[in-house]
Amino acid sequence: MLTATRPLPLDLPLARPPDGFPHWLRTHRGAVTMAGLLAFAAPLTFFTGALSVMRAPTTANVAGLGLWWLLYGATLWGLLLVAGYGCERMARRFLRPFRAAIWLVGACSAAALANFATTGRTAILVEQGLVYSAQTAHLYAFTFSLIMALLYFAHLRRSRGHEQAAARLAAAQAAQRLARRRTVQARLQEVQARIDPQLLFEMLETVQRLYQRDAAQAEHFLDELIVFLRAALPRLRTASSSLLREVELARAFVRLHAMAEAVDLDIATEIAPDVIHARFPPGVLLPLLDVVVVGGGSCGLRATRAGDQCRVDLTLGGAPSLAAVARVRSLLTELHGTGGTVEIESASDGVTVIVEVPHELA
Numbered sequence: 014m015l016t017a018t019r020p021l022p023l024d025l026p027l028a029r030p031p032d033g034f035p036h037w038l039r040t041h042r043g044a045v046t047m048a049g050l051l052a053f054a055a056p057l058t059f060f061t062g063a064l065s066v067m068r069a070p071t072t073a074n075v076a077g078l079g080l081w082w083l084l085y086g087a088t089l090w091g092l093l094l095v096a097g098y099g100c101e102r103m104a105r106r107f108l109r110p111f112r113a114a115i116w117l118v119g120a121c122s123a124a125a126l127a128n129f130a131t132t133g134r135t136a137i138l139v140e141q142g143l144v145y146s147a148q149t150a151h152l153y154a155f156t157f158s159l160i161m162a163l164l165y166f167a168h169l170r171r172s173r174g175h176e177q178a179a180a181r182l183a184a185a186q187a188a189q190r191l192a193r194r195r196t197v198q199a200r201l202q203e204v205q206a207r208i209d210p211q212l213l214f215e216m217l218e219t220v221q222r223l224y225q226r227d228a229a230q231a232e233h234f235l236d237e238l239i240v241f242l243r244a245a246l247p248r249l250r251t252a253s254s255s256l257l258r259e260v261e262l263a264r265a266f267v268r269l270h271a272m273a274e275a276v277d278l279d280i281a282t283e284i285a286p287d288v289i290h291a292r293f294p295p296g297v298l299l300p301l302l303d304v305v306v307v308g309g310g311s312c313g314l315r316a317t318r319a320g321d322q323c324r325v326d327l328t329l330g331g332a333p334s335l336a337a338v339a340r341v342r343s344l345l346t347e348l349h350g351t352g353g354t355v356e357i358e359s360a361s362d363g364v365t366v367i368v369e370v371p372h373e374l375a
Contacts, residue, residue, distance in 0.1 A: 037098050045094060047168050051161040052090035055154065056082035081134030089127035089158055096123045096162075097169050116170070120162035124155050219272075234272045237265060256293040256316055256323065260284060263298045263314065279311040288316050291323045292373040294348050297355075300337035301366050304329055318372055322352070327366040332357060338366075345370065 038045060060082045064075065096119040103115050128151050135147035220238065223231035260282055271278035280302075302312065313328035338355060345353030345368070352371045357364055 034095075034098050037101075038094070041097075041169075041172070044097060044165075044169050044172060048093040048097065048165050049090050051165050052093055053086040055089070055157045055161055056086040058157070059154065078134060081131055085127055085131040085134065085154070088130050089123065089161075092123040092126055093162060093165050096120070097166065100166070101169070101173065116166045117163075120159055120166055123162050124158035127158055128155050223272075230272070234269070237268050237272060254293055254295040256284065256291045256325070257289050259293050259295060259298050260314060260316070263302060266299055267302060267312075280314060281311070282314045282316075284316045285318060288318045288323050288372065290374055291316075291318075293323065293325075293370060294344060294353075296344060297341050297368060298325075298327070300341055301327055301329070301333045301368075303337055304331045304333045319369070321372050322369045323372040325368040327368070328360065328363065329366060330363040332364045333366065341368070 060079060063078060067074070100115050100119040132147070132151075135150040139147060139150070220231055220235055223234050264280055264282060267278050267280045298314075312330065313326075315326045315328075317324050317326075338357065342355050345355060349370055352369075354367075354369045356367045358367065359365075
């Protein structure tokens with residue numbers, strides 16, 4: 014006889030979601046690309062404009078100015094990313110009016126620091142007569158960079174709004190699926206509460222008849238009934254079950270009917286170790302075994318794991334009723350969607366009913 018062991022606890026502490034600047038970069042790839050495009054828009058615009066009006070540009074002047082503007086774009090890109098990450102974290106702690114001020118300060122800081130870090134380019138601009146003074150060059154560059162930074166932060170805030178809306182939608186869909194599953198489980202538990210007592214009354218009447226006819230057989234039948242109740246009663250207290258419990262219930266169910274009807278019934282079981290504690294919906298195996306109980310004979314049950322699915326193969330002497338298959342298929346669809354299936358394959362000595370559900374620990 015198979016014996017159940019205590020399932021693994023499901024209330025283990027969950028790992029804290031990753032945080033920090035590297036994680037932010039990985040989860041905001043679109044923002045990283047947008048920051049790069051906007052950061053190099055200013056250098057590209059100023060560099061191409063400068064080439065068209067320079068007085069007597071030399072190769073050294075062009076190369077030096079190009080390197081300065083390249084450095085300016087890379088610096089502004091990095092500053093936009095750092096400022097975007099910092100402003101997002103700070104803005105969560107303040108009300109809406111203060112958030113706008115935080116974003117504005119972040120944009121001004123990124124534009125100012127990018128100009129301050131690349132002041133060497135102004136000497137070439139003044140020498141070629143493109144600007145009258147270094148202050149003028151910095152003012153132009155700061156204004157243009159500030160506009161790009163504000164556009165970037167506007168894109169970042171809009172993307173953040175889309176992400177929050179998508180997260181709320183996903184949470185609502187998950188809550189809807191959970192509510193639907195709980196409703197189905199409540200319906201299943203209600204059906205079990207109606208069916209199991211009726212079966213108990215029938216078995217008690219059988220015990221009474223057997224005691225009148227053969228006390229030893231009645232004692233043996235009562236032992237089998239106790240085994241059946243040990244497997245069946247927990248199903249009345251919860252809407253979930255395990256594969257091990259359902260197999261024990263199926264074996265006790267077949268043995269009880271074999272003794273009650275004085276017929277030759279038997280079920281051979283084989284359960285793989287990696288699915289012995291898998292979660293399995295109650296009320297699936299017994300309807301499929303009705304054909305064995307009514308017609309007699311023997312059947313086999315083999316449970317294995319196929320990828321992320323828990324698979325149960327029932328080898329029966331005849332096909333179960335269409336109503337039983339339809340009820341089981343409807344139950345699996347409501348509980349697991351497309352992840353729960355029941356199929357019937359013809360065999361040389363009968364049929365094989367294949368039941369698959371997602372593999373989860375009970």
